[in-house]
Amino acid sequence: MFVRVAVGAVVATRNRRLPHPVLSVMTANRRPRPAPNDRELRLWKVGRALTWAFAAAVLVSGGIFYGLVVLLDFKEIDTTTKLDAKTLFDLVKLSFGVVAGAGALVALVVAYRRQRVDEAGAHREATRLHAERFSQAVDKLGSDSPAVRLGGVHALSGLADDAPTQDLRQTCIDVLCAYLQLPFTPDPGNSDPAHQERHHRYLALRKVRHTILRLISDHYRRPMGTHRSWQGCDLDLSGVTIDCTMDFSEAVFPRGTVNFSGAVFPGGALHFNRAVFCGGAVYFGDAVFSGSAVYFSGAAFSGGTMHFTDAVFSGGTVYFSGAVFSGGTVHFSDAVFSGGTAHFSDAVFCGSTVHFRDALFRGGAVYFRGAVFSGGTVHFRDAVFSGGTMNFRGAVFSGSTVHFRGVTGPVPEGLLSAVGIPVPATVALAAAWLPERT
Structure with missing residues (x-):
């Protein structure tokens, strides 16, 4: 009743x-x-x-x-x-x-x-x-x-x-x-x-x-x-516990609002494989990923806005492998990576603005292996690397503006070799990471 x-x-x-x-x-x-x-x-x-x-x-x-x-x-x-x-x-x-x-x-x-x-x-x-x-x-x-x-x-x-x-x-x-x-x-x-x-x-x-x-x-x-x-159509799943499999593979998001703010993903899987985000807004702010597998593999971000602001990745696995960021804005600002694994391997950053400002990496593993930074802007300003694994091996920095200024913690694995010497003008490293001049 x-x-x-x-x-x-x-x-x-x-x-x-x-x-x-x-x-x-x-x-x-x-x-x-x-x-x-x-x-x-x-x-x-x-x-x-x-x-x-x-x-x-x-x-x-x-x-x-x-x-x-x-x-x-x-x-x-x-x-x-x-x-x-x-x-x-x-x-x-x-x-x-x-x-x-x-x-x-x-x-x-x-x-x-x-x-x-x-x-x-x-x-x-x-x-x-x-x-x-x-x-x-x-x-x-x-x-x-x-x-x-x-x-x-x-x-x-x-x-x-x-x-x-x-x-x-x-x-x-x-x-x-x-x-x-x-x-x-x-x-x-x-x-x-x-x-x-x-x-x-x-x-x-x-x-x-x-x-x-x-x-x-x-x-x-x-x-x-x-x-x-x-x-x-608008979709409001804010605060919902999603413990089953949802499959949005190859879906197109040209307008409207899809809201997962505050949602909890304790298990199951969420698929956005090869989805196209070309307008509107998708919110995962304050969402908690504690056991699910979330897939954005091969997804195309060509417009609109996607928010992972204040999201917590404490378990499970999030895949952005092979995703293409060619437009729009993606926010991971203040996100917390305290467990699980986040894959950005082979992702292509060629036009979007991607924010990892003030993000906290204190556990788990985050991989940018083989990622291509050829356009747009990627911000890691004031992020904290205090534990876990941060891997940039094989990444290519050929045109994007990438900011690591104000970052706290050790230099991520493979970053300096991927950036190269001398450091390109488009890459701003934390002062403690700069190689010593001889």
Whole structure:
């Protein structure tokens, strides 16, 4: 019953356009969308429509007539002093033709208006049916039965696919995200027979959560513009515990906001292999990677912004191997690498601005082996290297501006040999790392 009330509150809150803590980040970053019924208000009155239609018809006819005169190179028009029978008959035919054309123009304008009215009526009917289905799906999502909730999840997913407007689709996605952000009772364990029923209920409700996460990633992998694609929609998974596999491989993020801020990744895997980040914003700020494997292998960062600010990498593995940073901005500022492994091996930095400012490397391993710095800017200013492994073996510095000034700690393995002597003007090393002059 608690879930039903909470989800209903989120839905009602969104419909009233009031702030809600669950949707605060997404609402703040969402661009305003036109109201879904705006197109119904753009019909002109009949008199105005006919006036403009006749004026346009006269202008077009006059233009065509003048063009034919010029094209056929007429010098002058013969005139006669008498109105013979043939000329009179031609004038009568011309009069009837003008009247018939005017009638056809009126019929065209009326038919156009009727078509627009029919389309508006169909739109209102589709919106009404959507509202009815939405209410039924949310009611299922708030059921006490996990099986009924699972049905509500699939109903909302299908409703988002069939939504008549982007705004209504976004509402369905928001409700699914809000369900994931609701608090849940942790697993009591299966060792005590008295807790077995609670353990089984926990597993059933976890299945509901995992189904939502799977459906979200499945829809984001579908190419934009195709049926059932959610690319370009906002996605707010801030604070959510993601302990299963989500696959965004080859997804395109051209706009909108995808928010994993404060999310916890204790296990499973998150795939962004060969994904394209060409606009919008993706947030992993304050996220905790404590056991998952996160893959950005072969991903292309060509625009927009990606934030790992204050993220904590305390376990698991994060792969940026072979990623191409050719545009936009990627922030690892104040991130903490205290365990696990982060791979930037063979990554190409050729145009983006990548920030590792004030990042803390005190454990685990971070690899830049074979990375190519050929453009853009990479900042390690004021970062702290206090433990673990930092490896730049085989890296190529051929054009990027790379800053290590203010860095605390020993020089990373292989960095000086990769930079070369003399140090290129585009690479600024910490003072303690500079080779001694002889």
